[in-house]
Amino acid sequence: MSADCCDTGATATHEDEHDERPRRLWQVRELRLAALSGLLAGAGFGADWLGAPTAGLVLHALAALAGGVTFVPGTLRALWRRRIGVSTLMTIALVGALVLGQVAEAAMLAFLFSISEALEDYSLARTRRGLRALLALVPERVTVLRDGRETVVSPGELRVGDRMLVRAGERVASDGIVVEGRSAVDTSAITGESMPVETGPGAEVFAGSINGTGVLTVEATATVADNSLAKVVRTVEDAQRRKGARQRLADRISRPLVPGVMVLAAFVAGLGALLGDPATWLERSLVVLVAAAPCALAISVPVTVIAAVGAATRLGVLVKGGAALETLGAVRTVALDKTGTLTRNAPTVVEVVPADGAETGQVLAVAAALESRSEHPLAAAILAAAPDPAPAHDVATVPGAGLEGTVDGTAARLGKPGWIPPGPLDGAVARLQDAGATVAVVEHGHRVLGVLGIRDDLRPEAVETVRALTRDGVRVAMLTGDNTRTATALAAEAGISEVHAELRPQDKATLVERLRGRRGTVAMVGDGVNDAPALATADVGIAMGAMGTDVAVETADVALLGTDLRHLPQALAHTRRARAIMLQNIGLSAAIVLALVPLAALGVLGLATVVFIHELAEVLVIGNGVRAGRLRALPGAAQASPVTADAPACACCAPGTEPAERRTLAARDR
Structure with missing residues (x-):
């Protein structure tokens, strides 16, 4: 983002070009340079106060150089590719301030802009690393049975058909089918399920699950690079690139605003030449460049989307990007399929x-x-x-x-x-x-x-789920192909008053369309296959129990990876909060620009003051957006563990990954 805050095609930053392993805030190169710039600027002001203007001038110039290193080279690379952005405006303002002899103001601009850009990059990388924490659930070594002997291999050497020996307390390295042994498998870190799943011969297990007390022999059905964890992460990273309505709105405003700001600044400078005071008005034009830069507006939605989607995924709710996030947050009616959604699907x-x-x-x-x-x-x-x-x-x-x-x-x-x-x-x-x-x-x-x-009995959490949805102002309807009497009895047990029974698949789709016309945004919750027409017709289709089901993960707007229905009201509340944060960020960003530009053009505010307010607003927007990443686990379920410093942050860094495979995955991660 440093090279071009408003251009997603800009040159990758230092954070993207290097391994995205977790690092402390003070270990980020750009932040260290920004801190150095701040120290030099502070020392320069101290020298001025002590009556050593020459030393102060040198220190301010060094401060401008240290801060400028974090964004000026990226700006020049972007200009070489004929791209302009917020950093272009800041670079022009920095150079202009130095030419006009306002070295102290240039130092303040370089320091504040570099630190806000570094914090922006760090926050985005951090939320992405939180998602890739799923991939770190793969163990560093796997015991396989080959030629009748136990052999320890790295995950990258695991092949489809290999038999993995999973002892008590160990994680399953990849998806597979249990061929021997019985145990209880904990999937809470993947699906958010609160209770371990009883597993025996013929049962499917997923990568990252923790084996309980028994010993399991599992035949691998996927490699580490193509298992369910990798597919989920790949799907979410692709989905994060999809833009919701508010992100598109922010883009529509910020992209043309950059050249518009340059034209406005040129107009202010030209006006000064006509009034006979070119130096003063040229300085004001530089201040306008900074005041009108839409950096906070450009980052306001993406940081919120990435934080919210990543947090939801780590707790078993797969949200397919900004558009799905916004739509889910606007849902006012939820249509629930009966069999397999409200019920156990075990008649x-x-x-x-x-x-x-x-x-x-x-x-x-x-x-x-x-x-x-x-x-x-x-x-x-x-x-x-x-x-x-x-x-x-x-x-x-x-x-x-x-x-x-x-x-x-x-x-x-x-x-x-x-x-x-x-x-x-x-x-x-x-x-x-x-x-x-x-x-x-x-x-x-x-x-x-x-x-x-x-x-087919109700799920034990069905009543609690319906009660939570109703409490949040969501209308709940049951859709089923079963007879009216049976459906009405089960609905009453769950606390649902609106029942539509004896429906064929096409009838469900027609009913969802009718609900949309009467009640606005509608979500349909089903199994992702049998209810495909209704899922496709709804504003947002939610697949239930989609872990390991390619069709459900790929086609649904939202997928509940586990079978705990309580994730549904949790997801709705989470996305509503994220939508509210998006609106707050857009409003704050727009208000700052609208307030600063006239004050800068009239000379009420100087360069240093405008830079401080502008960059403070960006930091506030970033911090507010990161709040969307807060999501508590359901009662009884384990919170997803973050990646440790020694754990691979992505599949391409996994021990034993073959060079060709590593290159492929690395390209995908970027």
Whole structure:
């Protein structure tokens, strides 16, 4: 940013050109030079006070040189590329002050501008390093099983198909599938989940997770350079380049303002020549250059976006850039899918009601035979209640209704009460639906055998989440394809009064469009795949439980990496706060420019005073923007750990990364 505050294509700063490992504030080269400039300027004023003007002049000149080194070379490089920016204005003002003999004022300008630019660069690099702390969760060494022996390798040497041995307390180096062992895996640093996840053979684990008490053998499904952590960081860094409405507004104002300021300064100087006092008005034109420089305006939104997006990601909320951040902060209605979002997506058979002359086992056997090869979520519940059934023959799916086939040589059906009349079991169907269960009717030989009550319980945090959203002034609606009675019962249990049931995917999209027309900005929360039409139609689509799901991470505007629904109100509150900070920064930046320019043009304020006020405003804007990076972990969840001085700040610095791979990742990081 030093070379060109208003031009994102400007030459990279020292902070970008070098390794972005964490460093103390006083270790930043530009800040050390700014501090030297300040000491020399202070010594110069001391010499003037003691009656040694020559020594004071030399010290002020050295102060101007020390401060100017931090931004003048970058300005010249930008001019060589035909780019102008705020640093161009400051360089002209610095040179002009020296030519006019105002060496002390030049020293103050160089000192204050260099320190504000260094703080700006440091704050941006710091927020980016906070995001890349995710990559530091990869361990420095990995134990793999090769040729029947345990071998310790660096993460860069890990290949897809390698079997990693993860002992108790160790981190998983890359994404994989558990092939042996059972344990509880802590994913709080990645997804923000507060409770460890029980893991066993066939379960998926993600890079950076911490193994609990057991020993796991995990078959790697991705390299370190392409695992879920790397994809999330890459996605967010790409998304941070996308501009929201307020950032585009700031750009539209600041970009043409720089040449406009130069024209204004030339006009002031020309006016002085016409009035016969060119020296005074030339000095005023230099002060106008500084007063009207839109540096604070240019940085006001980017620093806020980067800080807010990075903080959210470290706690398991992936926000895809400034546009998504602003839209999410404006949401007033949230539409929640039922299955897998409000509920656990783990349905179980809670009751079997056989008809007269039938038995419970017979009802389950026929239902399980029809569902034996089905991938439907309800099939898993039925097969869990009646494992290892004899598969039915000639099974066909009737869309939106159920299944039909042949069991033991006799026609059989399993489906909704509306498709198969329950007959004398009408009362049982109504009772089960009123209790929030989905009902399936079983028919064999054109005779109703019985009904199954299958229930997918609410997530334990669902009630708390709905209550928090309502308390924050957000209207909540449930959207589901389930029957109205079941949906209404579950919604009442969760505290939701608005229910839209028996919807097909296209119906959900139509309903979201209708909600947008009536209530303004709408967010749709779903699984990122089945609810794709509604997610795409909403102002902001939020994918639930998206960690490791490429489709959800890539297509959603916002992705909750874990399955803790409490992250939803947390994300809404966080983005609302970030939007407010953006508005504060834009307002402060504009007010400073509007107030300083006329005072500078009329000669009320001198160069040193204007520089001090201008750069103080920039520091305030940066500090206010960094506040958007504050986000507390959910109760019971661990706060993401920052990168330590010895940990790699990006994947390209990871131990053992091959040279070609390292070059590729380094180019990506820049």
